[in-house]
Amino acid sequence: MAEALQDTFPRLLLHQARVRPDRPAVREKDLGIWQMWTWAQALEEVRALACGLAAQGFKRGDRLAVVGDNRPRLYWAMMAAQALGGVPVPLYQDAVAAELAFVLQDADIGFAVAEDQEQVDKLLENIPKCPQLERIYYDDPSGLRHYAQAELTSLDALQALGREHARRHPEFFDAEVAKGRPDDIAVILYTSGTTGNPKGVAQTHAALIETARVLVAFDGFTEEDEVLCYLPMAWVGDFLYSYAQSLVAGFCLNCPESPETVMIDLREIGPTYYFGPPRVYEAILTQVMIRIEDAGWLKRRMFHAFMALAKRVGMNILEGKPAPLKDRVLYTLGELLVYGPLKNVLGLSRLRVAYTGGEAIGPDLFDFYRSIGVNLKQLYGMTETCVTVSMHASGEVRLETVGKPMPGVEVRIADSGEVLVRSPGVMREYHKSPDATREAIDANGFFHTGDAGFFDAEGHLKIIDRAKDVGRLAGGALFAPKYLENKLKFFPYIKEAVCFGHGRNEVCALVNIDMAAIGNWAERRNIAYSGYADLAARPEVCELVRECVEKVNRDLAADAALGGSQIHRFLILHKELDADDGELTRTRKVRRRHIAEKYSTLVEALYSGKPSCFVETQMRFEDGRTGTVSANLAIVDAGTFNVAAARKAA
Amino acid sequence: MGRTVGGPILEVEGISLSFGGVVALQAVSFDVREHEIRAIIGPNGAGKSSLLNVINGFYHPQEGSVSFMGTKRRSVDPHEAALQGIARTFQNIALFRGMTTLDNLMTGRALKMKSSFVQQVIYWGAARREELEHRARVEEIIDFLEIQHIRRTPVGRLPYGLQKRVELGRALAMEPELLLLDEPMAGMNVEEKQDMCRFILEVNDQLGTTIVLIEHDMSVVMDLSDRVAVLNYGRKIADGTPDEVRHDRAVIDAYLGVAQ
Numbered sequence: 001m002a003e004a005l006q007d008t009f010p011r012l013l014l015h016q017a018r019v020r021p022d023r024p025a026v027r028e029k030d031l032g033i034w035q036m037w038t039w040a041q042a043l044e045e046v047r048a049l050a051c052g053l054a055a056q057g058f059k060r061g062d063r064l065a066v067v068g069d070n071r072p073r074l075y076w077a078m079m080a081a082q083a084l085g086g087v088p089v090p091l092y093q094d095a096v097a098a099e100l101a102f103v104l105q106d107a108d109i110g111f112a113v114a115e116d117q118e119q120v121d122k123l124l125e126n127i128p129k130c131p132q133l134e135r136i137y138y139d140d141p142s143g144l145r146h147y148a149q150a151e152l153t154s155l156d157a158l159q160a161l162g163r164e165h166a167r168r169h170p171e172f173f174d175a176e177v178a179k180g181r182p183d184d185i186a187v188i189l190y191t192s193g194t195t196g197n198p199k200g201v202a203q204t205h206a207a208l209i210e211t212a213r214v215l216v217a218f219d220g221f222t223e224e225d226e227v228l229c230y231l232p233m234a235w236v237g238d239f240l241y242s243y244a245q246s247l248v249a250g251f252c253l254n255c256p257e258s259p260e261t262v263m264i265d266l267r268e269i270g271p272t273y274y275f276g277p278p279r280v281y282e283a284i285l286t287q288v289m290i291r292i293e294d295a296g297w298l299k300r301r302m303f304h305a306f307m308a309l310a311k312r313v314g315m316n317i318l319e320g321k322p323a324p325l326k327d328r329v330l331y332t333l334g335e336l337l338v339y340g341p342l343k344n345v346l347g348l349s350r351l352r353v354a355y356t357g358g359e360a361i362g363p364d365l366f367d368f369y370r371s372i373g374v375n376l377k378q379l380y381g382m383t384e385t386c387v388t389v390s391m392h393a394s395g396e397v398r399l400e401t402v403g404k405p406m407p408g409v410e411v412r413i414a415d416s417g418e419v420l421v422r423s424p425g426v427m428r429e430y431h432k433s434p435d436a437t438r439e440a441i442d443a444n445g446f447f448h449t450g451d452a453g454f455f456d457a458e459g460h461l462k463i464i465d466r467a468k469d470v471g472r473l474a475g476g477a478l479f480a481p482k483y484l485e486n487k488l489k490f491f492p493y494i495k496e497a498v499c500f501g502h503g504r505n506e507v508c509a510l511v512n513i514d515m516a517a518i519g520n521w522a523e524r525r526n527i528a529y530s531g532y533a534d535l536a537a538r539p540e541v542c543e544l545v546r547e548c549v550e551k552v553n554r555d556l557a558a559d560a561a562l563g564g565s566q567i568h569r570f571l572i573l574h575k576e577l578d579a580d581d582g583e584l585t586r587t588r589k590v591r592r593r594h595i596a597e598k599y600s601t602l603v604e605a606l607y608s609g610k611p612s613c614f615v616e617t618q619m620r621f622e623d624g625r626t627g628t629v630s631a632n633l634a635i636v637d638a639g640t641f642n643v644a645a646a647r648k649a650a
Numbered sequence: 651m652g653r654t655v656g657g658p659i660l661e662v663e664g665i666s667l668s669f670g671g672v673v674a675l676q677a678v679s680f681d682v683r684e685h686e687i688r689a690i691i692g693p694n695g696a697g698k699s700s701l702l703n704v705i706n707g708f709y710h711p712q713e714g715s716v717s718f719m720g721t722k723r724r725s726v727d728p729h730e731a732a733l734q735g736i737a738r739t740f741q742n743i744a745l746f747r748g749m750t751t752l753d754n755l756m757t758g759r760a761l762k763m764k765s766s767f768v769q770q771v772i773y774w775g776a777a778r779r780e781e782l783e784h785r786a787r788v789e790e791i792i793d794f795l796e797i798q799h800i801r802r803t804p805v806g807r808l809p810y811g812l813q814k815r816v817e818l819g820r821a822l823a824m825e826p827e828l829l830l831l832d833e834p835m836a837g838m839n840v841e842e843k844q845d846m847c848r849f850i851l852e853v854n855d856q857l858g859t860t861i862v863l864i865e866h867d868m869s870v871v872m873d874l875s876d877r878v879a880v881l882n883y884g885r886k887i888a889d890g891t892p893d894e895v896r897h898d899r900a901v902i903d904a905y906l907g908v909a910q
Contacts, residue, residue: 031789032801142794143852260799 007182008205010046010083012247014177017043020250023223026072029257029265037072039250045073047173049080049155052162053111054172056135056153060085060179063107063188067091067100067123068115070229070255073139073155075243077113082186082205083177089188089200090234097122102197103190104130106432111135113155117143124149182206188431189236191383200431201236201383211386211425212244214407218391219353223250225272226350230262236383241275263287266347274354278361281376284346285368306334307371314339314371319395339372348374353394355379357387357402362490366399378402380463384440384447385409386425390461400559401460411461412446417478418467419453420446452480454561464562469592471502477564479507481592484565487555491548492517496577496584498595500603501565508606509570510599511545512577518544533631536572542636545572549638556641563643569606570638571613573599574631580620602633611635653855655876656684660828660860665704665714667697674700675711676884682828687854687861689871691895692881693904698864699741701881702830705862706738707731719827732761737826739817741833741864747806751797751816752788754805758823759784791819795849811842818849822857829853831863835870843867847874872896880904 006015016025021040028035037045058064064081066074066088078088089107091100093115100122103109110132114120116139123136136151137158138144144152166173186205190198215221227246231238246253251273256265263284292303313327323331343349354369357379369376375394380402381387389411392403405411409423426447429437441447452470453463464470464480471479479501488497488511495514501507513536521544522529529535553566577583583595596603598617605613616630660682667675675697682688690698703709705716710725717723718734726734737758745754763770763784765777773781792798795815800808805816814834821829834850835843847870853859865871871878872892880888880895882904888895895901 029798031786031793032798033789143848145856257798258796264799264802 007209008082008177008180008184009079009186009209009244009247010177010180012209013039013043013046013079013083014174016247016250020223023250024252025246026075026253026255027269028072028255029261029268032257034254034268042072042076045159046076046079046083047166048159048162049073049076050083050162050173050176051165051169052158052160053080053086054084054176055161055165056111056158058084058086058111062086062111063089063109065089065091065104065107065109065112065123066233067112067119068093068139068233069259070231070233070238070242071115071139072253072255074113074115074233075229075253077137077155078187078243081111082180083173085176085180085184087185087188087202089190090232090239091190092192092232092234093119094232095122097125101126101129103200104133106197107188107190107200109133111137113137113139116140120144120147120152124151127151180205182209185428187239189234189239189383199433199436202428202431203386203425204428207386207425207427208240208244209248210408211388211423212240212248215240215388216245216249218393218406219273221245221249221251221273225249225251225352226254226269227251227273228254228256228262228266228269228271230256230259230265231275236387237275240386240388241273263347267345268347270347270350272350272352274348274351276354276356277358278356278365281356281361281365281369285365288342288346303338306338307368309334310339310371311367314373315367318370318373318375319397335373342372343374351375353377355391357381360486361399363399364490364492370397380461382449384427385421385423385449386427388425389419389421389423389449396460398460401456401462403461404459405461410446411455413454414448416467417452417454417470419449419451419461419463421449422446454478456559456561462561473501473507473564474503474505475564478561479565480562483562484509484552484556484567485590487552488548491551493521493544494548496590498577498590498592499567500596500606504607506568507565508603509549509567510595510602510606511549511570511572513541513545513572515576532576533574533629536574537631537634539634542572542634545570546636546638553638553640557643560643566640567638568640569635571602571606571633571635573602574615574633575617575619575629578619581618606635653685653858655686658682659684659719660705660862661717662701662705663715663717665701665711665716667700667704667709667711673884674709675704677714678881678884678886679714680879680886680889682860682862683876685854685858685860686876687850687863687874689875689878690862690864690881691866691868691871691878695883696881697884698881699832700884702738702832702862702864705731706736706830729761732824735824735827736830737821737824737828738830739814739821739832739834741836743810743813743817745805745813745817745820748804750802750804751800751808751819752792752802754816755788755791755819755823756784758820759788761824787825788823791822794822794852795819796845811838811846814838814842814846815849818846818853822853822859825857826859829859829861831861831865833864833866835865835867843870850874 006012016039022038024036025039025042026037064086066077068074081088104126112123114123120138127133137153137155139155141154182205184205185202186208188200188202190200192198227242229242242253254269256262292300309330313323313331316323317331351374354374354376377392377397379391381389388406389409390403390405412420414420422445450467451463452465452467453461456462464483469481473479481499484499485497488494493514496512498510499507515532527540549567549570556566557563602613602615612632612634614632616628618626618628620626658681663679665675665678692698704711707726707728715722715724765780769777797815835846854861878892878895879886880901887900888898
């Protein structure tokens with residue numbers, strides 16, 4: 001009997017509607033009040049949408065674009081498409097019309113569901129280029145009253161049509177769901193490629209559901225859990241962590257009132273499970289710090305005193321490691337006075353597990369959350385593997401690593417250092433790109449991630465850089481520039497860093513100081529300075545940066561694989577690296593090759609052992625004029641450390 | 651609700667207003683038709699705000715009359731004008747700075763509340779039902795103006811552009827027939843101006859509210875309004891569609907000066 005199976009998303013919905021019909025499935029805040037739909041109601045909404053789509057000619061294999069903020073009916077529209085054997089294609093809601101054009105064409109979109117006027121406008125703009133786009137449905141009618149385009153229908157009208165269709169063909173929906181197979185494509189997720197056009201990652205029901213089951217078991221999620229859906233629907237993270245997991249575990253999705261209210265909604269819902277890239281956690285912390293500095297002196301003193309305590313013992317207590325009785329008592333007091341109220345204000349009180357991933361997270365940030373008792377963990381993965389390559393298990397959390405491979409996931413390190421993954425979650429293919437698919441997935445079924453990494457002595461995976469950027473020192477030691485640069489940049493005093501070392505005997509670095517942080521530091525020490533170049537040349541500042549570099553070196557020394565790439569020498573640049581001068585990309589990524597050429601004299605000086613170097617550089621001022629700046633830069637030697645007893649890692 | 655411009659609902663006839671020896675308005679006449687967007691422009695000190703103040707009863711003119719929806723009067727008090735269905739916003743924002751956005755909007759409903767002070771203190775039965783109804787209406791305005799994220803924020807902590815939006819919200823909460831906007835876009839950046847234009851057009855279109863606005867940004871005035879009246883030194887020097895006014899000699903002289 002089809003109903004008993006739970007191997008496609010629509011069957012999971014039928015299952016949840018039968019097992020827990022009255023439990024909340026979705027909430028959305030509308031006109032200031034949280035509205036709730038139970039699993040049984042959600043099924044009816046999906047049924048109406050699916051029957052409506054079918055009545056409008058949506059067929060098995062057709063693709064449905066979904067674009068907008070996280071809204072219940074947008075999730076249900078994806079489900080409706082799947083129920084009919086179609087494939088939902090969620091699109092990034094902040095993409096401009098021209099960016100949508102490629103995906104609309106590549107995925108042959110004939111039907112689209114848009115959240116509001118803004119999204120409808122973008123789709124309509126693309127119709128001349130995408131004539132196959134014939135039907136556009138919208139959720140929110142504001143501003144659309146005078147739109148007369150024949151393509152446009154409201155979701156209300158579509159659902160009314162669907163209810164009528166369902167009345168005439170009561171067996172239709174269940175029969176369509178019964179036709180679905182687990183190895184059908186469940187969704188196509190477009191990844192924003194750093195170069196060229198985005199690629200559509202086609203994932204099957206089986207891959208996603210299998211992965212979601214592993215995740216649900218890993219952290220023990222139940223129907224009692226709550227998540228806030230605030231990440232873009234087009235991102236694999238939202239599809240997997242919100243949509244897929246809620247259908248497997250039966251927990252409730254909460255849709256915020258608007259993108260601006262997320263922090264307020266977070267507090268009202270109090271999710272038990274949270275996922276965000278590092279910048280989200282950083283934004284929350286910044287807000288806390290600003291509000292604390294504005295608070296009265298008593299609150300401020302209490303906050304700083306208890307945060308110092310938390311930093312010392314909080315993480316040990318969270319991880320159940322021994323801590324002195326006195327500290328435990330004080331920490332409990334801190335929970336009562338500071339940590340508890342703080343977590344409550346941030347909406348983190350009920351949080352059991354929080355994840356971060358996507359990029360490296362700074363130690364101060366990571367430690368802040370863990371020390372106040374938020375179980376923040378890291379994970380590693382990408383769209384092509386349903387994320388979920390490796391994750392920190394509770395109690396085995398380490399800043400440096402992304403945890404051990406998940407159950408059912410095989411991870412291998414290629415000779416080049418590239419991380420290879422084989423798992424049930426590896427994608428079926430890149431949509432319409434057999435060549436790209438063959439390149440990414442080898443004959444043995446391993447997906448080539450393009451990331452370089454290795455396993456440490458305890459079997460934790462450590463990701464260090466993009467594989468193509470990783471090089472080797474002349475002596476053969478591994479050199480991962482981004483890994484070193486990130487470590488440097490985690491110090492508040494260092495804004496940018498560029499490391500050199502491939503094919504050289506040792507690693508040297510160019511450093512940009514953070515004007516705000518070091519300026520503040522200098523003021524507190526009564527160090528006078530006139531501007532960036534002046535401050536950067538102060539011997540006190542060189543000393544400060546040297547301490548940072550040496551701390552990085554000490555960390556590196558503890559690591560057998562990367563211990564050889566300690567930074568021997570560095571200099572502080574006389575100007576800030578700037579996108580206007582072509583040194584950074586617009587997204588503030590270092591353009592390594594360009595900098596190596598532009599500052600070749602400096603790089604050579606670093607390797608020549610000279611104590612200083614004269615440099616003259618063209619720079620572009622804010623008003624568009626160009627000028628030259630020159631300086632005599634001091635080259636500083638940094639202390640290095642003996643590499644820890646080399647245990648050869650896998 | 652459709653937007654078809656109807657007959658005049660406000661007629662200002664021969665208004666003269668002076669403060670001591672200072673003449674603010676001299677025999678100014680103009681009308682506003684139902685459902686239209688009517689702009690008043692003019693150089694600084696031309697008497698634009700004074701005219702709005704006469705319409706909603708802040709100033710009492712020495713001569714002339716104002717008739718609104720059939721009732722003619724020389725002068726009226728602001729609360730009477732409000733009861734008749736005239737709402738306004740101010741050039742310098744006039745909100746309760748210590749109260750939240752939500753509470754500020756609720757004050758816009760005060761005239762519509764029927765329960766007595768005592769009933770409201772007890773907050774039971776009819777008073778409670780009434781409060782919920784008004785709150786629901788205010789929530790619709792919050793949704794309409796996209797200010798959900800500042801619902802609970804004290805207005806004094808908001809940036810200027812958002813305060814202007816809240817002030818519009820409070821005026822809308824009165825469900826007015828006629829909305830007077832005194833420089834709704836002053837001091838806003840381009841994006842905030844675009845948002846405000848969109849809201850003004852939607853209020854006019856969806857709620858059918860008649861709007862009189864004073865504005866300095868000419869592109870805004872020309873895009874938004876159906877008809878424009880131009881004031882200079884307290885006199886009306888031109889009146890007509892944006893195109894007519896744009897090419898009027900007297901208007902060009904008033905704005906650019908006259909060649910000697």
